[in-house]
Amino acid sequence: MENISIKNLIVDFDITNEENEIISKKRVIDDISLSINEGEFICIIGKNGSGKSTFVKCLNALILPSSGDVTIYGMNTKDESNLINIRRNIGMAFQNPDNQIVASIVEEDVAFGMENLGFESEEMDKRIDESLNILGIKDSRYSQTNKLSGGQKQKVSLAGILCLKSKILVLDEPTSMIDKNGRIDLLNKVYELNKNQKITVILISHYIEEIKYADRVLVMNNGKIINDDTPKNTVLKEEILLEAGIELPYITKLSKLLKEKGKNLKGNEFTVKELCQFLK
Amino acid sequence: MIRDITLGQYYKKDSIVHSLDPRVKLVATLVFLVSLFISTNIFAYLFATIFLIIAIYMCRVPFKFIIRGLKSLLILLLISIFFNLFLTPGKIVLSLGIFKITKEGIIIAIKMAIRLIYLVIGSSILTLTTTPSKLTDGLEKGLSFLKVFKVPVAEIALMMSIALRFIPILIEEVDKIMNAQMSRGADFEHGNIIEKAKSLIPLLIPLFVSAFKRANDLAYAMESRCYSSDAIRTKLRPLKYKKIDYMTYAYLLLYIILIFLTRYIKIDGIIKFERFL
Numbered sequence: 361m362e363n364i365s366i367k368n369l370i371v372d373f374d375i376t377n378e379e380n381e382i383i384s385k386k387r388v389i390d391d392i393s394l395s396i397n398e399g400e401f402i403c404i405i406g407k408n409g410s411g412k413s414t415f416v417k418c419l420n421a422l423i424l425p426s427s428g429d430v431t432i433y434g435m436n437t438k439d440e441s442n443l444i445n446i447r448r449n450i451g452m453a454f455q456n457p458d459n460q461i462v463a464s465i466v467e468e469d470v471a472f473g474m475e476n477l478g479f480e481s482e483e484m485d486k487r488i489d490e491s492l493n494i495l496g497i498k499d500s501r502y503s504q505t506n507k508l509s510g511g512q513k514q515k516v517s518l519a520g521i522l523c524l525k526s527k528i529l530v531l532d533e534p535t536s537m538i539d540k541n542g543r544i545d546l547l548n549k550v551y552e553l554n555k556n557q558k559i560t561v562i563l564i565s566h567y568i569e570e571i572k573y574a575d576r577v578l579v580m581n582n583g584k585i586i587n588d589d590t591p592k593n594t595v596l597k598e599e600i601l602l603e604a605g606i607e608l609p610y611i612t613k614l615s616k617l618l619k620e621k622g623k624n625l626k627g628n629e630f631t632v633k634e635l636c637q638f639l640k
Numbered sequence: 641m642i643r644d645i646t647l648g649q650y651y652k653k654d655s656i657v658h659s660l661d662p663r664v665k666l667v668a669t670l671v672f673l674v675s676l677f678i679s680t681n682i683f684a685y686l687f688a689t690i691f692l693i694i695a696i697y698m699c700r701v702p703f704k705f706i707i708r709g710l711k712s713l714l715i716l717l718l719i720s721i722f723f724n725l726f727l728t729p730g731k732i733v734l735s736l737g738i739f740k741i742t743k744e745g746i747i748i749a750i751k752m753a754i755r756l757i758y759l760v761i762g763s764s765i766l767t768l769t770t771t772p773s774k775l776t777d778g779l780e781k782g783l784s785f786l787k788v789f790k791v792p793v794a795e796i797a798l799m800m801s802i803a804l805r806f807i808p809i810l811i812e813e814v815d816k817i818m819n820a821q822m823s824r825g826a827d828f829e830h831g832n833i834i835e836k837a838k839s840l841i842p843l844l845i846p847l848f849v850s851a852f853k854r855a856n857d858l859a860y861a862m863e864s865r866c867y868s869s870d871a872i873r874t875k876l877r878p879l880k881y882k883k884i885d886y887m888t889y890a891y892l893l894l895y896i897i898l899i900f901l902t903r904y905i906k907i908d909g910i911i912k913f914e915r916f917l
Binding site: 417420422443444447448450451452454455456458459460461462463464465467468471472473474475476477478479480481484485488505506517520521524 | 868
């Protein structure tokens with residue numbers, strides 16, 4: 361079932377001078393049409409300024425299209441009466457965990473979204489318990505948010521989204537501020553959510569290794585989607601990745617070199633496990 | 641370096657005063673402060689002292705924590721005693737050159753000192769037994785009647801709690817910027833006051849820039865989580881009065897009545913005592 365549909369999306373940013381007059385327009389999103397189905401795991405990669413963040417902000421009406429339409433479960437983002445319902449369905453987590461946590465205590469922060477929607481206390485209690493349990497941070501329910509590690513903070517903001525039972529999860533470079541172990545841990549949890557609860561995940565990343573979780577990889581450059589394919593096929597398209605300014609994963613590079621030396625490899629392996637299987 | 645500043649002075653303990661509804665504590669503090677300033681005779685001060693002793697005993701916070709707030713008051717206290725002691729006209733008791741101590745001066749100075757000390761101790765008990773977030777909750781609920789006059793109470797309370805939440809983050813940021821600037825030769829420690837103030841500019845500008853950036857991010861995050869100022873928000877832990885809260889209100893009422901009654905007490909002995917002072 362299709363749950364996100366985007367038609368000819370264009371976003372222009374106004375460039376103003378000091379007197380606040382618009383002197384020119386900068387095209388940030390350039391004619392994107394796309395549809396995303398329920399339960400898909402999408403990974404968007406691209407270099408800084410390629411329009412990834414702007415694109416996902418269009419999904420929950422944080423940024424409105426200059427032209428074109430974004431429709432979530434049949435609701436157009438341009439229609440203001442849909443706003444709360446759209447945002448209820450799309451949970452969004454951002455890069456810096458510090459800047460998205462509202463309250464000083466974990467449970468209060470997790471409850472923030474539900475408070476906004478007018479939930480009852482008992483229901484909130486139940487859902488906080490559930491979502492903290494899923495993410496494995498039940499012990500820190502009463503901890504102070506600023507005493508947690510980066511990975512845990514990011515989990516707290518995820519928990520705040522999960523308890524709204526959003527069907528779509530958008531993660532805007534959630535792992536860029538946390539260390540490697542925290543990163544793997546967080547993404548594994550997101551992967552489980554995608555598989556077990558059929559939550560659609562849209563993950564923005566600048567670590568190419570993270571595409572291994574995805575069903576579909578979108579590569580963005582200058583506001584355009586220049587690739588929409590499976591991870592396996594994506595790593596084979598070296599020119600496209602080069603154009604987007606993305607380096608191949610280390611393992612893929614290695615497997616390509618080995619292939620050139622005559623080993624029986626496909627040249628699109630990007631996890632150590634896969635590479636080992638072929639080398640046996 | 642400056643990361644270990646604790647915000648507020650909440651002292652964690654399991655006591656009756658801690659468990660009281662923050663609104664009750666706010667009202668009690670207010671009543672106590674007002675009672676200090678309408679007290680005219682020694683009986684009123686006696687009641688205020690009893691009230692304070694009970695509060696100190698019940699909150700189970702070590703006494704030395706409670707009187708810590710007095711240190712910062714010391715200079716103010718000395719100044720007010722000095723002015724009242726020497727500059728109040730009246731019957732001269734002692735004369736030292738141009739300084740004259742009068743009987744009225746002594747009385748006013750003593751009253752003033754007691755008021756100031758009690759005032760600080762009273763409000764210290766409030767902040768020692770209530771977390772900042774509870775305090776904002778209490779203010780929000782307690783002042784919610786102002787909504788009738790179109791005062792955005794809930795928004796102000798949310799602003800306060802977000803400000804509280806960002807204080808440690810910004811302190812950390814200051815630390816980072818200071819280190820970054822110091823590693824490039826900035827000097828924050830030497831020079832006179834004007835030079836020191838000037839040296840803060842390379843600290844403050846990046847701090848403001850980053851604070852605005854954070855505010856922008858936070859606004860996005862809050863909006864994504866369905867925040868809108870028109871919607872009616874609920875609370876995870878709504879404030880509810882318990883039996884003990886009502887009882888405290890009753891005791892407070894009794895206290896107010898007692899304080900007012902002291903104004904009409906006219907016992908000969910007391911009057912003599914006052915004359916003696």
